[in-house]
Amino acid sequence: xxxxxxxxxxxxxxxxxxxxxxxxxxxxxxxxxxxxxxxxxxxxxxxxxxxxxxxxxxxxxxxxxxxxxxxxxxxxxxxxxxxxxxxxxxxxxxxxxxxxxxxxxxxxxxxxxxxxxxxxxxxxxxxxxxxxxxxxxxxxxxxxxxxxxxxxxxxxxxxxxxxxxxxxxxxxxxxxxxxxxxxxxxxxxxxxxxxxxxxxxxxxxxxxxxxxx
Numbered sequence: 001x002x003x004x005x006x007x008x009x010x011x012x013x014x015x016x017x018x019x020x021x022x023x024x025x026x027x028x029x030x031x032x033x034x035x036x037x038x039x040x041x042x043x044x045x046x047x048x049x050x051x052x053x054x055x056x057x058x059x060x061x062x063x064x065x066x067x068x069x070x071x072x073x074x075x076x077x078x079x080x081x082x083x084x085x086x087x088x089x090x091x092x093x094x095x096x097x098x099x100x101x102x103x104x105x106x107x108x109x110x111x112x113x114x115x116x117x118x119x120x121x122x123x124x125x126x127x128x129x130x131x132x133x134x135x136x137x138x139x140x141x142x143x144x145x146x147x148x149x150x151x152x153x154x155x156x157x158x159x160x161x162x163x164x165x166x167x168x169x170x171x172x173x174x175x176x177x178x179x180x181x182x183x184x185x186x187x188x189x190x191x192x193x194x195x196x197x198x199x200x201x202x203x204x205x206x207x208x209x210x211x212x213x
Contacts, residue, residue, distance in 0.1 A: 011184055057151055060144045060198040062181035065188070071138030076124060080117040087112050126159040143202035149185075149195045158194040165190035 009023040091105040128136040134145040134153055146154060146162070154162070169176025169189040176189030185197050 057147070057197065058200045059186035060142075060180075060200050061186060062178065064142055064144060064200070065177075065180055065186075065198055068136070068138040068142040068144055071141060072125070072136045075137060076117060076121045080113060080120060083116050083120075084109060084113045122160065122163055125163045126156055129159040129162070130154050130156045139198070143200055144198055145201050146196055146198050149197060151199075154194070154196055158196060161194050162190055162196060165193055 012023060088105075088109050091100075091109055094100070095102065095105045125136055129146045130153065132153075133140055134147055139145065146159070148154060148158070166176075169179075172189065178188075180186050180188040180191075180198075187197060191197060
């Protein structure tokens with residue numbers, strides 16, 4: 001007789017997908033239910049060497065992530081503004097030669113700013129989080145890293161999915177970002193699809209800002 005399969009998450013009570021490994025609503029890791037006919041566990045030999053278990057991951061809290069994200073957002077905006085200032089100078093030089101109106105030049109400059117900010121933020125986050133740093137500049141300053149659920153490094157594809165899922169977290173009235181404050185592994189909505197977590201790796205030296213653990 002087969003054991004009953006868990007239909008709801010034991011942490012939040014929401015329904016589960018039959019092939020899911022983690023809860024889509026709270027990010028909790030689901031425990032596999034052993035089958036009734038599973039083989040018995042063999043006793044461990046006396047001469048078997050037991051390797052030390054790795055230390056559990058220390059998940060980053062909501063406010064630490066807010067500070068890290070604010071630093072990254074400021075850096076992205078400053079770089080985008082610097083690029084647009086250069087583009088605006090070129091547009092002022094080219095406008096008389098091509099007979100463009102000042103309004104058209106401003107329109108092109110605004111579109112270029114959105115393009116540079118969007119593409120630049122994607123490449124910045126995806127490349128930084130999939131590098132050996134495992135973090136953007138803001139997260140590195142706060143002492144955070146983005147890793148897989150097992151503690152490994154993200155691939156560029158996983159970091160890309162995580163970045164663009166931030167728009168979903170934003171369009172849910174920022175509730176997707178606030179989920180990091182109550183989910184079991186401090187996961188935001190954009191962390192769950194690629195099953196990654198943000199962990200603490202160092203004690204941040206930002207006590208003057210009032211940041212606490």
